[in-house]
Amino acid sequence: MASLADKVEEINNSSELLPNLTLGYHIYDSLNNPIFIFQHALNIISGMKTLIPNYRCETSGTLAAIIEGLHAEESSHIFDILRIYHYPQISFKSQNLFMSDALKFPYFYRTVPSELHLCAGILRLLKHFDWTWVGILASEGDGSARAVQILKEGIEQNDGCIEFIETFPQTVLIPTEKKDIISDIIHSSSASVIIIYCNREYIGNMYWDMDIPGIVWITTAEWDFPSTYSQVSGMKNNTLAFTIAKKNIPTILKFIQEVNSTLFPRNVFTKSWWKGLCNSQCPQSIRRSCSTDELSNSHCIFKYFGSSYSIYNAVYALAHALHGLVMSDSAQNITWSKESQEVSDYLPWKLHHHLKSVHFKNILGEEIFFDENGDSSIGYEIINMVYLPNYTQRNEIVGSYNPYVLSGQDFIINEKAIVWESAFTQVPPRSKCSQSCPPGFMKLARKDMPVCCYDCIPCTDGEISSQSDMDNCIKCPEDNWSNQNRDACILKAKTFLSYEDPLGISLTLISTFFCFISALILGIFIKYRHTPIVKANNRSLSYILLISLMLCFLCSLIFIGRPDKLTCILRQIAFGITFSISLSSILAKTITVVIAFQATKPKSKLRNWMGSSLSNSIVLCCSLLQVLLCLVWLCTSPPFPYHNTESEIGTIVIECSEGSIIAFYCALGYLGFLTGISFTVAFLSRNLPDSFNEAKYITFSMVVFCSVWISFIPTYLSTKGKYMVAVEIFAILASSAGLLGCIFIPKCYIILLRPEKNSKRNLTRHLKT
Known part of the structure; x- marks a missing residue:
């Protein structure tokens, strides 16, 4: 919320962006409660605290758009209300892959990447390390089920296999019975890579089993665990997490230090947030003095203050779209005042066109735009969770995935920056159902097993496999033969009955x-x-x-x-x-x-x-x-030299063909x-x-x-x-x-x-x- 207020104030003080208009805002806290979400949505639309559908009381300016930070399911629900009035909905948190559909969600935009790109990034990571034998743990829900289906299809297209797919309920605490089932599956699995696909609110459900040695965990959210951990937890350096890029907005530090907290909503969550700034974990530049020793879990454990970067992009995208709308030819004759009914009717309809075409550089010099589905040009960072000997955790950025940049630069991974645990016998670790078949061998699928479970059998004489993990051996040309290792074709030795023999x-x-x-x-x-x-x-x-x-x-x-x-x-x-x-x-x-x-x-x-x-x-x-017979023979089809490639294995026999x-x-x-x-x-x-x-x-x-x-x-x-x-x-x-x-x-x-x-x-x- 601090980032939102800071950016609105910054835009209002700008002489270039919306110079003759002043932006205002209302902040509502949903408390993760669907009832409150529905209530606040009606309040925003009507301008009243009472729930009166289809009634609008413009007491504080014209509503331009909704900027929200709801979870995937809640974001989808609020869209069902907002779409009636065609208000743009800009999310800085929801990665719901179903909402990457411009036909079903025409007024939805977001400044975080879609989970479609998250699935693509995971597949690129698996392909880079050649991890073809994986397990998947996913939370229950339509979004996770669809994501698992996408992962399954992508893994199989890359000649990989999934050993198991297990789901767990979206609850704060997973039932003991389900936990035991998952634990048994993990311990009996031969896969060295397990994907945990769920919202970060539920990733703590898997915390009890993260200390299994020899397993790489790929998570879809950065863990909200404290930066220190206990000695008995036994956490391993075996986790790679896909997280939304968190970048430092330079002005946010000064704003947090100087702003009066009474300007923000008065509730227990807001109060806890401001108290968190008293924590010694916060930088000295923004740490505040508090009259109480009671501290909450500090949000300063996040390097870049959570979603402030995504909020910044959302506010500025809306501002640039409004600027484009105000400066357009069709809006020149409109009186832009809060009392204007014309503005209220005109604004929601026309703002979408400018949001779809908005394109600007943010304060960090990055290109910001929305694609045809309303998804932002933001990608994912890949972090490695490193647990140090002094029982502290450090998150190192080791790669990134952004499908909107040039091909070849969309996926970056720095293997040298990754810290692997000592239990891995090979770095980077390998995860295959079967070991790679070296050149000279081909894969033979095992009966009643996935396609990536196979045995390696040598190529037969006259056939080769020049690469690893070939499905079939290649037959050598007629004048060639396989070498001893059967990984290359060599010229056949030519033989005949010679005087030196x-x-x-x-x-x-x-x-x-x-x-x-x-x-x-x-x-x-x-x-x-x-x-x-x-x-x-x-x-x-x-x-x-x-x-x-x-x-x-x-x-x-x-x-x-x-x-x-x-x-x-x-x-x-x-x-x-x-x-x-x-x-x-x-x-x-x-x-x-x-x-x-x-x-x-x-x-x-x-x-x-x-x-x-x-x-x-x-x-x-x-x-x-007999001479006459021989003359007829010579005139019709005389004998001729012939290279016989079939009579002897690996050699060409130079012999005479009888002709006729x-x-x-x-x-x-x-x-x-x-x-x-x-x-x-x-x-x-x-x-x-x-x-x-x-x-x-x-x-x-x-x-x-x-x-x-x-x-x-x-x-x-x-x-x-x-x-x-x-x-x-x-x-x-x-x-x-x-x-x-x-x-x-x-x-x-x-x-x-x-x-x-x-x-x-x-x-x-x-x-x-």
Whole structure:
């Protein structure tokens, strides 16, 4: 009330603001009683002490507006009366969030922030500290219920959860039964952050449980506890409170010291307020001398004298609006006197327009205005209640929230200024249902639990999570793979069967060795080309077969090394053609054996087919057919290098794709066809009386050849990467070595170690048999 009187007197003495008008005021104390509130509202409107509705007796000037400091519910009730007469209602205390609705409360203004902004500020604080697991205690009532709903929705939108919501009655003393229930909930809770949402008149209900260590309390009002506390109370440095900004108005100190207290209403509350100025806690500049030692709880414990800053803004906002109205063109012809009925009818209607557009700088240089809902541009301060070792309390401002300032500056928090209790193992404290999942892990929600309660499971191979608390792992690109920690994608290692690889070295040595053996046998056959064993079965076919086998051994080397376009083409083409020559030569040798035996019979017509022309024709025709298939293959869809990202985990296998699968299987099928014919003919002629068992050797070589390639198929399909190539090379080497060993080693044995059998007489004796 002192602040109100001071500001009215200051405006009346101003030569710039309302220079030709004098403001007056009436102060009523509601005593927090709804009956008195209703009575005073009618008194203000009628101008009489008797309650006569719809009657106005202007005995002390024209009523411009109501400036009130009622609680949220009472402020709403008095609006229902004032709205009938369209009087502006400016509150310097009510933060009722329901009244931030210009449609339902068109004539309501306030110089304190709305609880909508309070909820937003709490959500920003929770998000800043990453507190996602909280509990809420709230007083009963529609306003608190709506605020809790807003908090709940905001927390869930920020991926947070509420462990419990518990309400308590709006009474001075909470019932014991309810207190025990709340106490049990708090002690059994795993949340480290609890929000207490209630008016400051009821926040003392929670005082008994504030000494629980390891819990951060977020309150919506500064506690009205004395600045000293007892040792047994055990209060902790664990409370952050959102409070309306209390700022020092420079002139209020001088006014309180000099003003005569008899100018104010005479009641027990006013008397107690003035006695409070005798308290030693008050600054020396305003402390008054009193004739009694009886002191009340001093209001000087509040650093800036309670609501004086909000009252200042309310009075000056109304004054600026009145000034704008008086100076407007539409009001130039009005006689501004208290007896003017025109003023009484005109003032309430037009004042709203100027209140909505009022914009001025207060004595502290701050911009003051009302938004579209009548809410002021004032924000909240965040204070940290610090309890010192000498049993005194100090409230430190550690942050602020004001949605009306520039983005990025609307929420400020100074973590270094916050004093945390020693029970917190981590500063700032953490409050999560589950610990954060580090990079490389993802969250898996627990069954029948809130979404912020989860387990951390590692990402699978090929997937990563580069940030903490990711809901899903991200799959790496095809040419990338997850690193060991699964928090980053790295390029896959490229692999192929190289000459530096131990397996590649081994296969190269084996291939070279057998190629050398083939060349050695070829040399032996050339040296002993005039001997019967070499001449007996068409030595030109033997040369062709040995040369083709040498090429088969050498073509396996093309499968080793980094595949490129040329090598991929040569692999399959060289393999197909050289093996077709080898199998064609074996087929021709088998047919030559059969013809040679049949030609020894009297009057045999097969004598005309004896000679090298038939065998050479067989080799040439069978080989040319395979060459034709390969040419078609190259012209349609030739083999090409391919980066296989699927066959091996974490690596890219550089391999050759066959291109046309149909052409590939036609080439293989043709080799199988030649193998089948050669095996059939050799098997049927295995018992012919050949001098050197040529048919039996060919039959046995075909058995080895078929066994190798039949076993190759399942083995090839069951391996991956470079081992598939190794299996193919092994099949080439094994089948070629089988042909070489079964057909030529017995002949070399006779040539080199049993030369007595390498004679024409021995050959003739077997043929006669």
